[in-house]
Every structure is written in structure tokens, then in C-alpha cells.
Amino acid sequence: MKLNKEALSALITANVTVFAYDYGTKTVKASWLKRRKQIINSVDDVDEYKNYHIITGDNNIVDIDLDCIEAIKLAPHFLPATNMKYGRQSNPTSHWLFKVIDLTNKTTRKWFSFEDPTIDKETLVELRAHDHYSMCAGKYPEEEYVQWTDYSSIKETTFDVLYKSVAMLAVASIILRNYPTGDRNVYIWQVAGTLWHHKVDEDDALKIIEVVCNAAGDEEVKGRLAKAKHVYKPDTPQKEIVGLPTLAKGLNWSDKQISNLKDALYAVTGRSALPTFTHDFVERIAYMMKQKKYYDLEDKEMYDGESVDVKYAKHFNGKYTPLKYWKMHPDSKVCVDFTYKPKDPNRFVHVDKKLMINVYEKNDLQPDPKVDTDVFWALLKHVIPHDECREHFLDWYSYPIQNPGVKIRHAIIMQSDEFQLGKGSLFDLHRDMLGNHNTRKIELAEALDKGKNYLLNYQTVLIDEAKSSGSWSEKAQLINTLKTIISEGSIGVRQLYKEYSEQDTITNYWINTNYKDAFPLPKNEVRYWVYFSPAKRNQKMLEQFHNERLNDNLAGGVLADLMNRDLSKFNPLAVAPYTDYRNQMSGMADRPLNDFIREQFEQGVHPFDRDMLTTVELFEYLKVEKRLRVTREREVANALELLGAKCRKQIPIATVADRATLWVLRDHETYMKMPAAELGKKYVPFYNDSKAPRKKAVATPMSEDEPKSVGGAEDGIHF
Known part of the structure; x- marks a missing residue:
């Protein structure tokens, strides 16, 4: 098969750097200096028995190399349009060329892979830029030749657009490769949950699922999309029980395979620029504004920033501290406080528009109907x-x-x-x-x-x-x-x-x-x-x-x-x-005091055989003499009130109080109308300062000839 000189001419016209190398080989062992000495500037320099390679990165040229059958099949649905495509005869559209207008010298090579024991090559799709090359004309060691399908023009794009499309293509390729023949609803539910958990936008998620379903020949694409849309509804309660762990378990994936899909998902959402562990780190650490500390969800403790950096430094490259990467990550959590929400399966929840950590953890006990109960x-x-x-x-x-x-x-x-x-x-x-x-x-x-x-x-x-x-x-x-x-x-x-x-x-x-x-x-x-x-x-x-x-x-x-x-x-x-x-x-709840007083009153037991009592005396009497647990005079007053006793306040009673609270147990009509001073003289104290109980006394008027006593508890009283 002859070289396609028209394609080479189109490349040179488009300012693509092309150099010659040994015929029938793919790997170039020559140094970059020697490679550049073999650059061709005209189609007249082309030798039929040479292989030709593009120096990617030069003049912002980028090659997207589709390394698996799934990526080749799905690429038209994800990659930007371009009119420069070629490949070996068996896959003539496996290379897509673009001009990336904002390409930087730091961009060399990006690729996504998926470990598969049934397929020799792990790479799914590769983006080649600076310091790399791609064979574009000649013969492969396997006796295949380069075949061009389109060389009319190279389309321009930006790096972010191209890189995201390549990442989406990688995700879709993995999903298509593992597409089941049965239980497709369950598979799509788990795939949609995985995309949701990894912050993939709903529109991007639906596009991935729709394209994959069509490529797999699924006859129920609308139903699969409805399933995916349900996952993205904010009120869907099951979303936390599906996701990558569930998907990986059902497919018996290895840790490497899980990591492969994660790498592509992070790239789709623009989270791949930071060290890989940062994605786990932001799920373990949250900053608590009220406490001004970091909360470690792994050991459920609060720490200063230095302690967090020391603990997690081994997972990072040393260029920055762990918390520096944490602050750069779009998913880092700054929370107001803690909350307890068993109904919400999410670790981070919003309460009155404030982000909080949900400290509820479901018990891991599983029901076992076989146990004898x-x-x-x-x-x-x-x-x-x-x-x-x-x-x-x-x-x-x-x-x-x-x-x-x-x-x-x-x-x-x-x-x-x-x-x-x-x-x-x-x-x-x-x-x-x-x-x-x-x-x-x-x-x-x-x-x-x-x-x-x-x-x-x-x-x-x-x-x-x-x-x-x-x-x-x-x-x-x-x-x-x-x-x-x-x-x-x-x-x-x-x-x-x-x-x-x-x-x-x-x-x-x-x-x-x-x-x-x-x-x-x-x-x-x-x-x-x-x-x-x-x-x-x-x-x-x-x-x-x-x-x-x-x-x-x-x-x-x-x-x-x-x-x-x-x-x-x-x-x-x-x-x-x-x-x-x-x-x-x-x-029965009042028995400690109320029932005791009621029983004593009904039996006429001292001092409840009297017509009147003061709360101050009765309080001391019950506490000291009867050893009842009573802590306040108010409790005594409540018990007397339940008996139907009537209260008189501010009663002057010698040896008791200048303004005593008096409770009338009997003959309410007589005592409630009596003036305070007269009532105070009428009252007979029963429990004095010495705490010795008094005998029952009868008040008798004194003779006018008898001298009046001053002070003392016996004023005007004869025993």
C-alpha cells in the first residue's frame, strides 16, 4: 500500500511537524535531536520506504489515540468534531487530530486505562501532546499500513473541552465493556448512582448512559434514562445505597479496576489536577466553623490544622501540605456544626441552609430470621x-x-x-x-x-x-x-x-x-x-x-x-x-408528703388536730421530727392546699415570724374574717426554736390587773 502523500501534504500545510524514520517500525529510538533533523517541509521530501511520525505538541497539535474497540465506537458521540482522522487498516479512525489553542508546555500525555484480564492492552484512550509522537504514514511491524479516512482540515478546540470529552469517552467505554445481558435496570441504576456520587452533572450522566445503551443495542433506552433521572432527583432516598462499591461488588472488580473508573470520573468533573488521595481526604476532613477546628470523620475527633497535616502527610508528594490541597479541592467541606439526622443517609446535610455533619451512623446488625427468638x-x-x-x-x-x-x-x-x-x-x-x-x-x-x-x-x-x-x-x-x-x-x-x-x-x-x-x-x-x-x-x-x-x-x-x-x-x-x-x-404520686399529711389530718394526729398551722413550723417539724424528705416550704403549702386549707399571709405571730404564712385547717369562716393582728394573737405556736413540741394550749384572756409580759412565747397564754 502506497503512502498517502495527499494526507502528508495536508499535515504540512496545517503546520503539523512531521519527521521520517525507519520503515516497518513503530517505536522511534532516535533522540529528539535526530528526530528533528528528519523533519520534512514538503511532500517532495517523502520517501516511499520510510515511516512518518507527527511530533505532538508542536504548534499546539494534539493526537487522541483510541486504544480500544469501545472508544472507537463511542468517540463520535463524545469527542469534538475534526476532519483529521487515521489509523491502521484494521482501525482506520483510531487517531483524531486537534489544534488546542490554549495548550501549555506542561501538557505532555494523559491517558485512561482499565485493567481487564481478557484483554492484553489496558489503555482505553490517550491524549498525546508535548514530548510525544504518533505514527501517521508507513507500515507497522504487524504488516498493516496507515490508512487515512479524513484529512481535509484540523479543527480547533480548548484543552478543558477536549480533556473532559476524552474522560467522558473513557467512562462510557468502561460502562459499555461491562454492559450485562440481563438485569440491565439494576446495572443502570448502579451506574447512575456512581455518576451521581462522583459529582457528574446530570446532563453529562444522561448523555453517557444514553450513548452506551444505544451502542449496546438496548431496546429500552427510554426506560434506562428514566431510571437514571430518578437517581438524580433530590428526594430519591435510595441514592446512598447505590454507587461504585455496589457496582464493583456486582461485577467482581478488583481495587485496580475501581481506581481506573475513579480516575476517569474525577477527570470528567475537573477534579483530576490534585493528588489522587485528595479525593478521599476531602471526604474524611471537614472544617467546623463554630469550633474553629478540623473534624476527622475517620476517628471522629476534632484537631488543629497541624495535627491533620502530620497525620496525612504520607499520602501526598510534599509540594504542599495536605490541608493546602484540601483547600484547593472543590469538594472540601466547611460546616457550621453537627446534627443528628437518621432519616438522611448523607454524611453532610443542610439544616436551614447551613452545611452540617450528620453524626448518625446506622447500626451494622443484620436481621437473621433463622435465630430462635x-x-x-x-x-x-x-x-x-x-x-x-x-x-x-x-x-x-x-x-x-x-x-x-x-x-x-x-x-x-x-x-x-x-x-x-x-x-x-x-x-x-x-x-x-x-x-x-x-x-x-x-x-x-x-x-x-x-x-x-x-x-x-x-x-x-x-x-x-x-x-x-x-x-x-x-x-x-x-x-x-x-x-x-x-x-x-x-x-x-x-x-x-x-x-x-x-x-x-x-x-x-x-x-x-x-x-x-x-x-x-x-x-x-x-x-x-x-x-x-x-x-x-x-x-x-x-x-x-x-x-x-x-x-x-x-x-x-x-x-x-x-x-x-x-x-x-x-x-x-x-x-x-x-x-x-x-x-x-x-x-399516688404525692405520697411522699401529700399523702402523709392527708392521713395525719384525717386521723387528727398532732399537730393536725389544730385549727391553724404555719408553714415555717410545719416544715421544720416534718423534716426534723418525722424525718420526711421535704426541701421547700412550698411543698408543705401545696400539701395543705390539697386538704382544702385556706391561706392567710403577713400574720404577725410572736416567736414564729413577724409576717408568717398561716393555714386555716378548720372553721374557715371564723378565722378568714379575723384581722391579722387578732389572728396572730389567737394562734398558738406548736414548734419553737428549741425544736421541742409544745403541749396543746387553750387561749384565755388575761386579767386587767395582771402585768403584761414582754416577749416570750407565753404572752397571754396560761397552761
Whole structure:
């Protein structure tokens, strides 16, 4: 086959540098100096028994070498148009020539490859520029000749446009090579997810998929495109579960093959200029504006910049610090704060247009329907023998497992007279299923903490053994505190070293106690579902339960059961179902003080056999003499008010107080109308400074002849 002198003439006319070399060879071993001595300036210099090569880069000429059948087939759909194409006889369009108007001397050679055990050559497509050459005329060692298909003109383009098109061609070639004969919907779903994860624009992704589907002879191109468009919808919840890891696993790809596709994807989006590890680095490190530190998602700690540079320096070339590359990367994350969003699978999320780190991590426990779960159901039935109550508990118990991040607008209170009955064991299994990092067990004191850290990053919180510590007022405070956070999706929080802020909360609350009077629930309270267990402790059952929980994957088996539970009738926004136990707790919750005072009053026990009492005396008397846990006079006043006693304030009573608060227990009509001074004289103190109880006294008028005493507790009183 003769040399195509017309093509060589067109190259010379287009200012392309061409040099001669040995006939029948492809590799040029001569130095660049010798090569340039063989440059031809006219077609008259052409020798039929020489091979001719283009010096790429000279005069901004670039050669795109298509090294695989997929790239040759797809190139017309991705590369810019040009009228200079040639190749060997078997692939006469494998070389495309362009004039890149903004080519720099730094650009030498770019290529994309894909390791394939069934194909000898890994390179998919190559961009040749400075310091490289391409054979354009003559005979190959394999006895094939160069064949030109078009040599009318070289088209101009820019480097960014050309390089992106070459990268898209490489991505499309890999996708086409691995196109399956079956399960094409799944394949395209995973491919689209991979493109989405690597920040490929939707238009580019759809073009790649459409071209590949047509090239593969797929008859359902429209359906595949619809699948891809669905992935790119912002509200598609499944997008995080597909992507390159899923795609690679299905195709049994090696790490090298995964890396090959990543290289091409980074080039498509303009992220290939930085060191390769930078792409992983920006997914591991985020800058936290409020804390003015870097957060390492690998070990979940905050660090100064120097610590980050030291840790990751080994992955970079030393030209710049790791954080310098991080700042140059378009995907580096600058976040405002942390948040907890179980419903959102993304690590970085926007809350009120602010970028935040989602610290939620799904538990890695997998459901295992083969595990025997009989002991769980036996313990549950033992602790909650009432069917209707057990069904509601199971719904509440299962809901956070099936619907992470959805708040239930009522809490549960589980009570048993027996200690260590199994209530806490049920919560332990709940933790095993949701993950210890998504649940919390706290005591009453922490529940009252103003920082409320337990609100922020947990799905379920157990307030355990609620009666074991804390005064009645603290428990009342807990109930008041929980009123808002149970039913609202946000709460005011003042964390250590942070300003007061309104924080979202999705936490659900479970309270265990051994006391029926643990909490002063208001009557008709609808935020709490209360259950009193009549069961007795079954040591053998508990031992079996924990043995299977710790050794036989009981949590995996129960998880499988609960994931299949029908929760269609459970409304997380509804009020708590009514139980008699709730009313019982409401009625008994005042026993520590209120019930004692009521019983003493009804029996006429001293000092409640009197018509009047002062809160200051009664407070000291109950605390010192009766050893009741009472911390404020207000608690005493509340108890007297519940008896129906009437309050008189600012009453001057000698030896008690100049402005005492007096409670009238009986004969309200008489004492409530009496002037304050007269009432103060009428009142008989019963508990003086010496803390010795007084005897019951009767007030008697003094004789006008008797001298009046000054001071003392006995003024005008005869015993």
C-alpha cells in the first residue's frame, strides 16, 4: 500500500511537524535531536520506504489515540468534531487530530486505562501532546499500513473541552465493556448512582448512559434514562445505597479496576489536577466553623490544622501540605456544626441552609430470621402479661427500628414492684438492635441537666430506676421538662462552652421505675403510656435471655421479627393510649408528703388536730421530727392546699415570724374574717426554736390587773 502523500501534504500545510524514520517500525529510538533533523517541509521530501511520525505538541497539535474497540465506537458521540482522522487498516479512525489553542508546555500525555484480564492492552484512550509522537504514514511491524479516512482540515478546540470529552469517552467505554445481558435496570441504576456520587452533572450522566445503551443495542433506552433521572432527583432516598462499591461488588472488580473508573470520573468533573488521595481526604476532613477546628470523620475527633497535616502527610508528594490541597479541592467541606439526622443517609446535610455533619451512623446488625427468638417473646409476655398493653409496647418498641429518625410523641413508663424484673433487659436488647451509639441509659440527675446532651444524638433514651434518687420536686421538674421535649421536635439546649441554642431532637423516651408513685403525673396527662407489671422475677428466664443475647445473636433474630411487624395502625403523632395505671400513678404520686399529711389530718394526729398551722413550723417539724424528705416550704403549702386549707399571709405571730404564712385547717369562716393582728394573737405556736413540741394550749384572756409580759412565747397564754 502506497503512502498517502495527499494526507502528508495536508499535515504540512496545517503546520503539523512531521519527521521520517525507519520503515516497518513503530517505536522511534532516535533522540529528539535526530528526530528533528528528519523533519520534512514538503511532500517532495517523502520517501516511499520510510515511516512518518507527527511530533505532538508542536504548534499546539494534539493526537487522541483510541486504544480500544469501545472508544472507537463511542468517540463520535463524545469527542469534538475534526476532519483529521487515521489509523491502521484494521482501525482506520483510531487517531483524531486537534489544534488546542490554549495548550501549555506542561501538557505532555494523559491517558485512561482499565485493567481487564481478557484483554492484553489496558489503555482505553490517550491524549498525546508535548514530548510525544504518533505514527501517521508507513507500515507497522504487524504488516498493516496507515490508512487515512479524513484529512481535509484540523479543527480547533480548548484543552478543558477536549480533556473532559476524552474522560467522558473513557467512562462510557468502561460502562459499555461491562454492559450485562440481563438485569440491565439494576446495572443502570448502579451506574447512575456512581455518576451521581462522583459529582457528574446530570446532563453529562444522561448523555453517557444514553450513548452506551444505544451502542449496546438496548431496546429500552427510554426506560434506562428514566431510571437514571430518578437517581438524580433530590428526594430519591435510595441514592446512598447505590454507587461504585455496589457496582464493583456486582461485577467482581478488583481495587485496580475501581481506581481506573475513579480516575476517569474525577477527570470528567475537573477534579483530576490534585493528588489522587485528595479525593478521599476531602471526604474524611471537614472544617467546623463554630469550633474553629478540623473534624476527622475517620476517628471522629476534632484537631488543629497541624495535627491533620502530620497525620496525612504520607499520602501526598510534599509540594504542599495536605490541608493546602484540601483547600484547593472543590469538594472540601466547611460546616457550621453537627446534627443528628437518621432519616438522611448523607454524611453532610443542610439544616436551614447551613452545611452540617450528620453524626448518625446506622447500626451494622443484620436481621437473621433463622435465630430462635422464643426467649424474647417469653420474657416480654412475662413482664407484660396483658395482651393489649403488650401489643402497644411492641409497636412503640419496633417503631424506631423500622423508622429511624421519626419521633414518637409519647413516652412510656414501665413500673414493677420487683427489682431487676427484666424491664432493663428489654431495653438492652433494644440497644443491641439500634446500636449503643444511637441509644442512651441515663439517671434522673442527667435528665434534669440543663445541657440536655442526651437529647441530641440518640434515638431512644432510658431514664432508669427513676425513684432511686431525686426529690419529689425533681421528679415534678422532670415531668415538666419532658412535657415539651416529648411532643416537640426541637428544644432549647445550653451545652458546655456553647451559647444557648434551639436544637432539633428526635429522641424517644422510656422510663423504668420500681415505684408506682414515682412521678406526679397531672390528671388526664396524655404524653405518657404507663404500665404496672404484676410479674415476679424469673431468674432462670433472665439468665437464658442474656445468654442468648450475648452468645446466640438474639438481637439479630428479634430484629428480623420486628422489621416484619405490621405498624400500619401505630400513629407516632397520637397521644398515649389510656391505661388505668396512668391514673393510679397520678393519684399516688404525692405520697411522699401529700399523702402523709392527708392521713395525719384525717386521723387528727398532732399537730393536725389544730385549727391553724404555719408553714415555717410545719416544715421544720416534718423534716426534723418525722424525718420526711421535704426541701421547700412550698411543698408543705401545696400539701395543705390539697386538704382544702385556706391561706392567710403577713400574720404577725410572736416567736414564729413577724409576717408568717398561716393555714386555716378548720372553721374557715371564723378565722378568714379575723384581722391579722387578732389572728396572730389567737394562734398558738406548736414548734419553737428549741425544736421541742409544745403541749396543746387553750387561749384565755388575761386579767386587767395582771402585768403584761414582754416577749416570750407565753404572752397571754396560761397552761
